[in-house]
Amino acid sequence: MPVNLKFDHSCINCEKINTDDRNLKGFPCIECLPNETNDYINSLITTNKLYKLEKYIRFENEFKDFFNFFVEKTGLKLNGYQKLWAKRVLLSKSFTMIAPTGLGKTTFGILIAIWLAKKEKKSILIFPTIAIVKQVVEKIEKLDKTIKILYYNSNMKKSEKEDFEKRFKKDDYKILIVSTQFISKRKEELKNKFFDFVFIDDVDSVLKSSKNIETIIMLTGVPENVINETLKKLKIGQKPEIKDINKGILVVSSATARPKGIRPLLFRYIFNFNLGKPSFFSRNIIHIRYKTKEINQLIELLKILNDGIVIYAENENEAKKLKEILKKNNIEAGTSWENFEESFEKFKNGKLNILIGISSYYGKLVRGIDLPEKIKAVIFWGIPKFRIEKEDLILPDIYTYVQATGRTSRLFKGNLLKGASFVFEENDEIFEKLSSRLFWITDEEFYNSSDIDIKKLVNELNESRKNIENKDLKFSSKLIIVESPTKAETLSKFFGISSIRSLNGLISFESITKEGLITITATRGHTYDLITKEGYHGVEFSNNTFIPIYNTIKKCKECGYQFVDNYDKCPKCNSKNIDDKLNILKALRELALEVDEILIASDPDVEGEKIAYDILQYIYPVNSNIKRIELHEITRNAFLKGIDEKREIKENLVKSQIVRRIEDRWIGFELSQKLQTNFKRTLSAGRVQSTVLGWIIQREKEYKNSIKKFTSFTFENGLKVEFEGIHENATLKIENIYEDTIAPPAPFNTSTILSEISKKYKLSVNEIMSILQNLFENGFITYHRTDSTRISKTGQAVAEKYFKLINKTHLYKPKSFGNEGAHEGIRPVKPISPEELKDMIKEKIINLDKKHLLIYKEIFNRFLASQSKKIKVKKARLNIITENSEKSEEIITEILEDGWNIFMPIKVIQLMNENKVTDRKVYDKHTVPLFTQATIIEEMKSKNIGRPSTYAKIISVLFERKYIFENKYKRIIPTKLGKFVYNFLNSKYNKFINEETTRILEKIMDEVEKGKKEFQQTLHEIYNEIKGGIK
CATH class of the missing domain: 1.10.460.10 (Topoisomerase I, domain 2)
Structure with missing residues (x-):
């Protein structure tokens, strides 16, 4: 689908100008390769023009080599995760290994070390215990006896230790295998050694001593003074800027606890990744509410569940009472506050069925355990809560609830285990708040206990844990590219952010799904724009064809001036501190090398389509598996639906944007030049x-x-009537009183919301658009650049759910306001009321302000009004008469039957017996505003x-x-x-x-x-x- 464009810096070989046609065929530019040929690599070698492409060829060959090597040594193919890790190592990237348990992290580390050893490169493998060190040594010797390995074991004989010391000092090895304890004790000896590959199997054991972090970093060749300078800046709150250092590759397993202190930040600033924590947000949990806290119901539930149960109380006193009650009912339970280690081991081995703890975010039973194969159900004896002291406000602790329920369900050996959460809570208000927050964060809903067959559910929980075997994961690694970092982070949170990486300043968020790993990143808008210096205002004319020429967008970090042409400094202020979108494109190309598939999710309009096309043509030479997805709302379900409905880029949308841009450029530049020529001004x-x-x-x-004279009369019922000219008296006559119905307004589209909000709150349209963008990217409203007022079935379901929540289903009257199409009107994506959003802002669940709340409230109420039934009213037709004029007015005097006015109140004016004039004013007024x-x-x-x-x-x-x-x-x-x-x-x-x-x-x-x-x-x-x- 080439459009016939030229893009500077896009040639895969020389990084100069290339056409979209050649990029989409995978060919370098015409300067590198005058004639297109499938054997273009040999052609480049023959003409001595193989430049940057050599890196990609070498990467591809090395990956094939390692893949075959892995098969040869293990008899197995690399699984999806191992393929991804291998590609990163071959690209010299350091990273956290994010994956469910049992997917071959240790095996991968061992095989990479052996493969590198055969290429004369040194590795160090660090394990938590001596026992694992021994096992790894045996495994390596079994895999390849020719590799020079060296390992340390405190139980070795004296002669073996002496031999170790000699070889250790002389660096007489290719692979060094040691325990975390060895790292702690040998810092001085280790800090001057260099390893091409550093592999840490259990980063938690390393983090127990923060000094270990410095030692490990030095193993990769980072000088001690660089580490100290970085720490110094971090301690005083400055952002360290570290120049490129020729260093080894660091690969660490994911942490299970959040790293503390500033030293873990060294990984971010020196190796461009955060120590990740696997956040397995692929969940399958059913949530059930009991409306009363009856002990008999709890005992009955425990008997049906039988085993694999964790009970959370709101505080320790409540937990101790529960423990005693269970004891009286001959039910044994372990606790988190007494002999926990012993109780947990018994629970793990099936000798204890129940654990009781406190529903605290950092509680032992909330974060300190990971046993989904055993824990099938959690029970909350009261919702976890917290208090905002200043406002004396008690709110549900949603993050503790989500974390605790996650103990019951995640990916395990390729199986998504099913879990259940039972909540005993009598307070309806706080329960509804928990329910709405849960739905916003996870898309999971609550059921009433009376609506669920508990015995059938327990059978399902047990079945999901029977005969668990390692499944062949249908792993797929995906790179999702959006426009804004906020949107990228919001999408990642739907699956849990497991790791954050930085490449060329491009931040990417990594998450695990049932299907594999997704990396989400953002371009921050357009990456390319028309140049200004060549052709006819950036458009070349050749062979009767217009060829637009694009270059990367640059922005001066000092004065904010934006330009596209190739200047080495800002044309406006001469600063060399320039942010070039080329850095983002290069980072995207490298990320594209790692993954199986690229999905571009820029905004669903012509601008978004052009952004997608620009990225497509740039990335295509290194990974051609690229598709476009549309997100009309930022929700988990919309995201998954978008992936299912991925498509090719629509050529006509791209062409439309190009025509608009060129037409705007040509006419704008021509008119501007005439102004400048005639008046010598910019x-x-x-x-x-x-x-x-x-x-x-x-x-x-x-x-x-x-300007004209006007007279206004205000009557005793509040009715105000204006007449042109000067008038002395007015009388009001009732012509007719009748019943009528008033239909609801349509939902907002872009023009109506800009108009209404600007009028009501005196905000500029730019500010309104910025607020709408924030609400969209944070997952609260549908896409806000739309002509449509259509409401989809999905939107109608949102309204229906809210009407049920407020017990007003009699007012619900779904309407589509238009035919089926891609775009909708502007509406909330979930039934979250403005009051709930206000609470979420207070709780710092979401970072929005009062203006966001005001505009969300307008959208929410207008949308619900649009899905409500008509209002039945009583109206009066009035005739207002002065000495030389008369005017008819229609007023609403009474609401007979509520409808959409519940959300958008309408003005009611009472009829009075005499309807006297209470005020008269004469004034000048402009008839044209x-x-x-x-x-x-x-x-x-x-x-x-x-x-x-x-x-x-x-x-x-x-x-x-x-x-x-x-x-x-x-x-x-x-x-x-x-x-x-x-x-x-x-x-x-x-x-x-x-x-x-x-x-x-x-x-x-x-x-x-x-x-x-x-x-x-x-x-x-x-x-x-x-x-x-x-x-």
């Missing part, structure tokens, strides 16, 4: 912005000429100028160029400069900035998007129009 102009500027200027003229940001957007929407994704940008550009400003009443007024620029353009180039031309161009670009108009033909038409009209 003035600029754009087509759509100039059209809107014209409206603002015209509206100001109309406003100034529209100045534009506000809200009314400008309404105008753009009504006249089909701009798109949902550009409304805010159009207005913000006019402010930035100082062509308009807002007065203290938030009304928009053109500046002298704005009028000057517009009058010049309008007098000479009206054809390109008038409303009709703008509307026609918008229609043409929509036709390109739908495939109704040919891409190149459209560019020719626009080009000819500009060349003929701008002289």
